[in-house]
Amino acid sequence: MTSSSSTSSHTAPLRLGIAGLGTVGAGVIRLLNTNADLVTARAGRPLHVTAVSARDRTRDRGVDLSGLRWYENAPDLVADPDVDVVVELIGGSEGTARAVVEAALAAGKPVVTANKALLAIHGPALARLSAEKSAPLLFEAAVAGGIPAIKMVREGLAADRLLRIGGILNGTCNYILTVMRETGKDFGTVLADAQQLGYAEADPSTDIDGLDAAHKLTILAGLAFGRPVAFNSVHVEGIRRIGALDLSFARTLGYRIKLLGMARMGETGLEARVTPCLVPENAPIAQVDGVFNAVVAEGAFAGRLMIEGRGAGAGPTASAVAADLIDIARGHTIPVWGVQATDTPPLQANPVSAGTGAFYLRLLVEDRPGVIADITAVLRDCGVSLRSMLQHTPEQNDADPYVPLVLVTHQTSEAAMQDAVTRIDGLDVVTDTPVMIRIETD
Amino acid sequence: MTSSSSTSSHTAPLRLGIAGLGTVGAGVIRLLNTNADLVTARAGRPLHVTAVSARDRTRDRGVDLSGLRWYENAPDLVADPDVDVVVELIGGSEGTARAVVEAALAAGKPVVTANKALLAIHGPALARLSAEKSAPLLFEAAVAGGIPAIKMVREGLAADRLLRIGGILNGTCNYILTVMRETGKDFGTVLADAQQLGYAEADPSTDIDGLDAAHKLTILAGLAFGRPVAFNSVHVEGIRRIGALDLSFARTLGYRIKLLGMARMGETGLEARVTPCLVPENAPIAQVDGVFNAVVAEGAFAGRLMIEGRGAGAGPTASAVAADLIDIARGHTIPVWGVQATDTPPLQANPVSAGTGAFYLRLLVEDRPGVIADITAVLRDCGVSLRSMLQHTPEQNDADPYVPLVLVTHQTSEAAMQDAVTRIDGLDVVTDTPVMIRIETD
Structure with a gap:
């Protein structure tokens, strides 16, 4: 003994x-x-x-x-x-x-x-x-x-100044988004299946509303930037509002949808957010599917690193x-x-409205002439410039008076974008709340 | 002071x-x-x-x-x-x-x-x-x-028993294979371009013949398995014999070709080799392109991890x-x-002939009846079973009497495969040395 x-x-x-x-x-x-x-x-x-x-x-x-x-x-x-x-x-x-x-x-x-x-x-x-x-x-x-992500950041990259840190930090959300993409099923159905399989909790809100990822991002950002980050200042969105439709549109546009937690240290301070994002389908992080997690770090000397695993x-x-x-x-x-x-x-962290980004905006609009002109006029008035637009052609005998319309913007201020979305949401020709998703390209 | x-x-x-x-x-x-x-x-x-x-x-x-x-x-x-x-x-x-x-x-x-x-x-x-x-x-x-790969293995995974370690360990080879795949150019042309760009040395043999990757694999395996590995026992092949043709066939079959260093600890001892490999195009390691490196580790408890970067x-x-x-x-x-x-x-490390694997075999054969029967007879005699076969249809006015033939095997003993390749190489209907590439599926 x-x-x-x-x-x-x-x-x-x-x-x-x-x-x-x-x-x-x-x-x-x-x-x-x-x-x-x-x-x-x-x-x-x-x-x-x-x-x-x-x-x-x-x-x-x-x-x-x-x-x-x-x-x-x-x-x-x-x-x-x-x-x-x-x-x-x-x-x-x-x-x-x-x-x-x-x-x-x-x-x-x-x-x-x-x-x-x-x-x-x-x-x-x-x-x-x-x-x-x-x-x-x-x-x-x-x-x-x-995944030894903390060791990677706090020791492996100890000598470098980190520019950003984040990644796919919640396996439940990544699993749900992966299955939605692969099967075309909607969020509710896939969540219920995930709960049956034990990949989601009976009360799934901590995971699917982004809170769990925000906890992890807060920790990672503190390590990356060498001082604690106020959890309450991290912007958090979950994946409930993502529809099967959005995964399908994202694919058409050459993207996948991932819930990313990402923190960046810039000249104006810290940006830290958990949001669904469109990522280019050939980006390394786009390949991380199912319950796998991945942490991305970018250092001034080390460049971009990614570690993935369970x-x-x-x-x-x-x-x-x-x-x-x-x-x-x-x-x-x-x-x-x-x-x-x-x-x-x-x-x-700075309020997200202080940042910039490119965005995917999916609307349900009345299927009649003039609607697109009304919507693009709002974007123009808000100073948001469009990169592309996708309109879903309705099925021949589809009686639904609303059709999905997808707009992809160039880089723009997030405040302008939020303003535009609020105004578009108020248009009579638009039904349901618009779905706005950030596009991460690096 | x-x-x-x-x-x-x-x-x-x-x-x-x-x-x-x-x-x-x-x-x-x-x-x-x-x-x-x-x-x-x-x-x-x-x-x-x-x-x-x-x-x-x-x-x-x-x-x-x-x-x-x-x-x-x-x-x-x-x-x-x-x-x-x-x-x-x-x-x-x-x-x-x-x-x-x-x-x-x-x-x-x-x-x-x-x-x-x-x-x-x-x-x-x-x-x-x-x-x-x-x-x-x-x-x-x-x-x-x-990439803090050593820290990941020696500290991050210190509590786990590792089953395998390895990855894409040479950026020059990965760059060359990536450009060959993307452009269809042959090895010599891409190497010369890489030398001009500073991605390959004037004397490139340490990189392209696999020696540099073998050095790194020897180190990683020593860390993963907790004792030094004899460098001379590591099997080493480079990428000189890979043709543009092979990258194209690999794509058709749903694979990419990567130079992998991989060490596995099994019941019969250590397997350690640097060889070009076919990897499924949707495997995480298949996405690691250009000069990027990636290290994969698999632990009994931790599961599979991959870290990639410069x-x-x-x-x-x-x-x-x-x-x-x-x-x-x-x-x-x-x-x-x-x-x-x-x-x-x-x-x-055990000799590679003691191992098993599935293989891609690319031949140049005479374009006449009976050739495939001769070749498949050799494979049958050596106990190698085929999973699929691809034959390149010659261009209409192609006067070349030889056509490429690709055979993909099921899991087989590497000794049997080597025996079969030697015999096939000896057939009159086969010109050039056959190109045999291991298929890594996990």
Whole structure:
């Protein structure tokens, strides 16, 4: 038995307390058992789970939990003297998860977490606590699951000035958009199928309304630009309003539709948004389909990089959590934002209306002469110039008085575009809310 | 002046000696100047270049070298007491580059290098020296330029058991194959154009014969499997024999042709080869075009990951070198193969004939009845079963008595395939050496 030996020795086991035994928590235990020799060799010391915390003691989690100390109240696990490192896998930005992480850092114990909401919302405060207490806070699994995106940005690109960071950060949305494109089915049908298959939650709003991607983007942007980003300043749109029609039009135009989280640092400050985007069909990110995630980074020296892989699931997430644990065992820990935390307030992203872009606009309009003239007049009045237009020819015996009309703009100010859309929405000849989608070309 | 202050302090500057001032050496100096504040913040201390070494003192390298000590003989730079870390950017597996790296490690000084040939060939001995002298040896820039592939494998996937590693490891070959596919031009023409554009060396053999990719694969495989791999056991083929015809046939069959380095660890041991491959046109790696590189890794827990970006060039390479320097400044260094070096001899890859695969076989055959029967009889006799066949219909007034014939096999033993190709090559009806290309489907 070595579990009570001093942790100051670099070959003594690193003793872990795991708070949360859902699929990820069980996955971490399974990985540490399966790969024990390999992990010990790479960490330079064994990683032993000594304590766990979860509510239901009776549930079969498919891993052997015998001999582990069990805490029903997760914060109690933090105080266990045989726990050197706390692994928080409960989730959620408040409640027990937050209490456990704060208690561990306050006690000077390193924390590994997969909790994106917690980091996005309380990252600035947790980073300060981590620095004050010299208690490392690692969170590779919080962004893009098994993909070492955080390591890529915070260490691999540490010497470069990053111009942008982002990507496909939510596997549920990417799966739904991929299936919609491939099958032509509508959003509701594909969502219901995804829920049946376990790719979407019973309450899917965190995923499909873009919140989960915004959590991850907030974290990535903080790492890329070396200081925390205010989560509430990130613009968030989800994918509910994307129709099968839009995926079909996008294809006709040579694009695919992806939910992208993207942050750019420019001369006027930070742009940070989660929105559905049209991306050219031959762009690398357009090829990332199904539940896969991808993170794109662009550095002044390194150029454009993309890393893709599984953004969720027990195995990939466990791999990321355990890699963080090896870093802790090796003594390789880095301040949360890659530089020592200061009291600088979080960076505010500019309102999206201050930006520019090219846009896809899909309308449902009355099928009669003069309609296009009315709509293009509004765009002209708002200073928005058109690059192309697509009109859907109705079926011969289609009685629907409305037909879809797609307009693609040149680069324009987003404020002008929003103004134009509001005015177009008010035209009598237009039914339904117009669908406006940003075009990302790089 | 702080250049003489003690290096034991963690805020004292880290003093660098750069051996080799080609485009990469100058790029590193440019990056450290341009990004000085950012690098200092991330490293926790300034990175100062104090000494350089190159033969020609008079050449304008576009960076300010005033105030730096100059050594004409690179190994002398190692002994400079104001050099804490030696950056080797001379290149080549022998001669000065090797002498500088060995001298630095022997003196207990950390080394950062971009030298793939040196690491591939002398990695096992250098890893032992590094361990004996506790002198870190970092080489992120040696594989895939600005892409943090080494960090991804050795740290990001440290907790996982890797099943395979590899990818598009040579930008020159990928550029040539991309242009051949896009333009239909033949290998020689595209190579000459690439040489004019600076994408291929005057003596291109290290790149186009697959040696450079094999160096990188040897390094990646050593990291992935936690022990050095014998460079000489890696099977190497280049792209000289690929014709414009093959790229066109590949397209017809739904594939693209890429030079892949791929290593797999299976029950029978290590498979490691650099060969042109057909990859399905919708596979992520098929989309990586031009001078871009991509590294694919597959872990038992993490699943498949791919990282792509610029594999060469002053900026990307400088970014990788400087990231290594930040790791050294942070005190984050790892044994060469990710685990403490031992005296275990390097791992030998199995001969390729011991493996299996599916293959594309392109022949030039006489255009007369019975030829296909003769060829398919050989395949049948060798136990190779066919999946499909493509015959090029000759132009109406084409006087050439030979026509191309393409055969695609099911999974088969590579030994059987080699046997079949030798016999087919011996048939009177076949002219030119048959072109056999492996099909990679995952």
